[in-house]
Amino acid sequence: MTALDVLSWMLLAVAVPTAIWWFVVLIRVALVAMTRPTVRSGIDLPEPQGGWPSVSVVVPAHNEERVIERCGRSLLDQNYPRLQPIFVLDRCTDATAERLRSVDPDGDRLQIIENDSCPADWAGKCNAARIGAEQATGDLLLFMDADTGAEPDVIRAAVALLKSRGLGLLSLLSTLTCEHDFEYRSQSVATMALLYLYPPDMVNNPRKSRAFANGQFMLFDRGWYERIGGHASVKDDLLEDIAFAQRISWKGGLGNILMADGLFSCSMYSSRTSFRRGWQRIFIESCRRKPARMRKLALRLLLTGVFMPVAMSVAIVIGAVASSVGDSGPGFVVACVAAAGLILQAVALGWMAKMGRQPIRTLFLHPMGCLEVAGILRSGADLLLRGEPVVWGGREYVLEAR
DSSP states (O other): OOHHHHHHHHHHHHHHHHHHHHHHHHHHHHHHHHTOOBGGGGTTOOOOTTOOOOEEEEEEESSOTTTHHHHHHHHHTOOOSSEEEEEEEESOOSSHHHHHHHHSTTSSSSEEEEEOOOOTTSOHHHHHHHHHHHHOOOSEEEEEOTTEEEOTTHHHHHHHHHHHHTOSEEEEEOEEOOOSHHIIIIIHHHHHHHHHHSOHHHHTOSSSOOOOOOTTEEEEEHHHHHHTTGGGGGTTOSOHHHHHHHHHHHTTOOEEEEEOTTSEEEOOOSSHHHHHHHHHHHHHHHTTTOHHHHHHHHHHHHIIIIIHHHHHHHHHHHHHHHHHTTOSSSHHHHHHHHHHHHHHHHHHHHHHHHHTTOOTHHHHTHHHHHHHHHHHHHHHHHHHHHTOOEEETTEEEOOOOO
16 A cells, blocks of 8 residues: 555545535534524514514713714614614713714704713623613613614514514624624634524523523513613623523523624624634633633634645645546545535535625635634633633623633
């Protein structure tokens, strides 16, 4: 047996499980696509019994001059009859207030609260949301991030779904914008990793729900918000959205997560540094502060997103060379199986990108994104093991590894 034979057999041993893996992933993606939970399903639902409930929209904002106008205009354009938009400007030192007021020159459609302090034991955003909730009069409370934009029908659709399903909390997975290189490279990978931890079908399963919510859009039945203690009950949690979902579940309530499907978008981070810090925080809490789980997810990304495509590319070349020289080994089979593995991976990732309304360019940058997100996960695990504090929202959180 020649060296080329040995190498071909070794590559075949990698190519077969890789092709099987991506075939299984593709089947899973197809099943999700067939039953995809999207907020668009609420657009055609009828008016709830008793009429449309009033909705107070609370938007905490800290130095958001880059995005605040978009958010304000999107709320004024909502196709909803009873809406109370409340913006809480938390210790802003930029032009956030001026730009927001330019959206509502008469000052009679947006309620703007300027807050200049924060208790030492509260994070800024959580405290600002609490201040807004105290001024809210709506039957439902919607908490939105300032870096988001809502299409005209999204609140109407979300309310119809919350009422028809009897939910205590309805949250949306926003459509993420891509403006910077790090977003094209790593944003889709980070989102896929998060959805691996919290698949929507498991989150929405009332019999064995895995509690999860996205703080960019959280619509509460007011009774449930007050029953769990409002923002005061989650002020010590690094991720208040997951904490809210857990408390709803613990009290016997139902929470759902739906895909925004283009009806609600978010520009999460303006720099690579903030992207890394933000996703590190998200993964620490999503992995329940377990360094071993974070490292396992990082290894999974490296294996599936880097090692597999590189190995398949090498297998195609080696298989083609072995076949062309008339080698008696499995060269041709290796090349075919490896090509099938790469095609299955490309189709699966492309399909996921389409469902998330992400540019196709993200597909070609996937291996680099896996490297970066794996690095974020490993650095988060190391931070936990060292006992270093996580700084977020103007507050330090000392987290104990589990």
